Amino acid sequence: MIQRYLGNKGRVLGQLLAVFGGHAERGDHVVDLFSGSLAVSMAMKAAGYRVSANDANLLSYVIGEAFLVPSTVPEADLSLLPAEHRDRLLAESRRHVRGATGFDVSVAAGRTDEASSLHALAAWLNEVTVADLPTGAVRFDIFNTYSEDGERSEFTSLRGSTGRRRFFSGANARRIDLALSQLRLWARSGRLDEPVRAYLLASLMRAVEKVANTQGTFHDFPRDKWDQRALNPIRIEGLPTDPMLSDIAGHRVGKAEDSRDFVKTLEPHKILYLDPPYNFRQYSAYYFLLNLLCRYTDIDDLEDYFSKVTYVRGQNPEDDFVSTFCRSSSFLSDMGAVMRDAAAETVVVSYYTGRNHWSDFDRGRDDTGLNLLRELMTGSMFDADTFEALEVDRLNYASYGGYRARTVQELILVAKKRKGDSDARGSADGGIPEVA
Ligand SMILES: C[S@@+](CC[C@H](N)C(=O)[O-])C[C@H]1O[C@@H](n2cnc3c(N)ncnc32)[C@H](O)[C@@H]1O
Numbered sequence: 001m002i003q004r005y006l007g008n009k010g011r012v013l014g015q016l017l018a019v020f021g022g023h024a025e026r027g028d029h030v031v032d033l034f035s036g037s038l039a040v041s042m043a044m045k046a047a048g049y050r051v052s053a054n055d056a057n058l059l060s061y062v063i064g065e066a067f068l069v070p071s072t073v074p075e076a077d078l079s080l081l082p083a084e085h086r087d088r089l090l091a092e093s094r095r096h097v098r099g100a101t102g103f104d105v106s107v108a109a110g111r112t113d114e115a116s117s118l119h120a121l122a123a124w125l126n127e128v129t130v131a132d133l134p135t136g137a138v139r140f141d142i143f144n145t146y147s148e149d150g151e152r153s154e155f156t157s158l159r160g161s162t163g164r165r166r167f168f169s170g171a172n173a174r175r176i177d178l179a180l181s182q183l184r185l186w187a188r189s190g191r192l193d194e195p196v197r198a199y200l201l202a203s204l205m206r207a208v209e210k211v212a213n214t215q216g217t218f219h220d221f222p223r224d225k226w227d228q229r230a231l232n233p234i235r236i237e238g239l240p241t242d243p244m245l246s247d248i249a250g251h252r253v254g255k256a257e258d259s260r261d262f263v264k265t266l267e268p269h270k271i272l273y274l275d276p277p278y279n280f281r282q283y284s285a286y287y288f289l290l291n292l293l294c295r296y297t298d299i300d301d302l303e304d305y306f307s308k309v310t311y312v313r314g315q316n317p318e319d320d321f322v323s324t325f326c327r328s329s330s331f332l333s334d335m336g337a338v339m340r341d342a343a344a345e346t347v348v349v350s351y352y353t354g355r356n357h358w359s360d361f362d363r364g365r366d367d368t369g370l371n372l373l374r375e376l377m378t379g380s381m382f383d384a385d386t387f388e389a390l391e392v393d394r395l396n397y398a399s400y401g402g403y404r405a406r407t408v409q410e411l412i413l414v415a416k417k418r419k420g421d422s423d424a425r426g427s428a429d430g431g432i433p434e435v436a
Pocket residue numbers: 005006007008009010033034035036037038039040054055056057257258259260275276277278283284323324325
């Protein structure tokens with residue numbers, strides 16, 4: 001699964017699970033409303049909860065369809081592979097699956113064939129050539145738009161500087177294009193089930209983020225240099241299937257919905273986990289390229305789509321999602337609204353002392369944001385005296401402005417909703433404080 005996701009909670013999973021464990025039992029329904037990389041949702045699933053997740057970024061839906069929603073390893077249609085390569089690819093994948101970490105539970109559960117088939121389809125994406133695809137099915141949109149030698153990779157910045165996008169080396173961009181052309185052909189033939197399409201896209205995204213010429217997000221790329229990683233040849237490899245397995249059925253993922261709406265569709269749940277954006281950074285712009293890969297097989301008119309890309313980064317503005325959580329003026333009222341609209345027993349919020357709406361990170365710690373959240377979570381929507389705040393130190397590697405790594409605190413805020421507010425949706429105003 002993807003690893004370079006801003007604000008992903010991979011480093012505090014242990015602490016989060018300990019908190020969840022105090023408020024929910026195995027089999028209970030829990031919710032991850034800003035699921036991003038799915039790091040927390042997948043840890044919840046592994047801990048035995050029934051998980052509902054949603055994020056405005058489509059990449060989160062795709063990872064969720066691939067790994068969160070299934071309870072077993074799905075079957076893939078091996079006849080999609082060219083007959084002359086099928087047996088070899090399958091034999092190689094079977095060897096891989098039998099020996100590699102992350103497949104052992106699938107093997108023990110008797111899903112070796114299914115895991116090998118998925119892996120073989122992913123391996124083919126690494127090999128497919130122009131000659132293997134019908135004329136007209138091969139497109140070079142990624143090469144043309146996001147690599148220096150592409151015909152429409154020029155950009156002009158708001159300040160008037162010009163250049164060419166260099167998210168990928170030419171060779172890597174062409175490999176991504178061949179993989180996407182094959183995936184599009186398979187998807188449009190109607191023979192690629194959604195969990196299989198999602199698995200292949202998740203495997204492609206993981207390969208892409210390893211060779212992207214970025215400092216982590218796709219908001220921009222180094223204008224005059226290459227990240228060493230971007231010079232490595234891309235290698236698309238089927239991701240481990242063990243995270244799919246679960247004794248609990250009924251996991252659910254929203255398809256890039258606004259969580260302010262998604263929350264209203266959820267059945268009662270023990271835990272509502274909220275990890276919203278804490279500052280101005282819009283995730284749909286930061287990860288537009290991974291979202292585009294996820295959308296590619298569904299775009300009817302690719303010519304039209306790519307004719308509209310703009311900004312230095314080359315995003316089609318129609319894909320943009322402007323999050324109200326990225327504005328200090330609406331952050332707190334929207335947090336209050338999702339807490340009020342959730343049929344949740346306990347609310348757990350992640351926050352941090354790095355750069356947030358009320359702190360520029362540079363002048364030392366400023367607890368304004370924490371204090372506002374505390375005011376919300378000790379207000380009339382919550383049971384008196386249930387509020388807790390945990391702090392976990394971690395190094396922040398934020399690279400803007402040439403700053404060095406510094407210690408910030410990950411905050412985990414917990415409070416129990418008042419009984420009447422947890423089994424039904426909350427009361428009208430929920431005691432949401434006003435923010436100037
Ligand atoms: C701090 S990140 C979450 C990281 C996640 N917990 C993880 O471990 O990867 C915040 C997320 O909120 C999402 N987001 C922002 N506004 C949203 C909204 N209104 N509805 C749904 N998701 C939203 C962003 O796309 C982003 O993935």
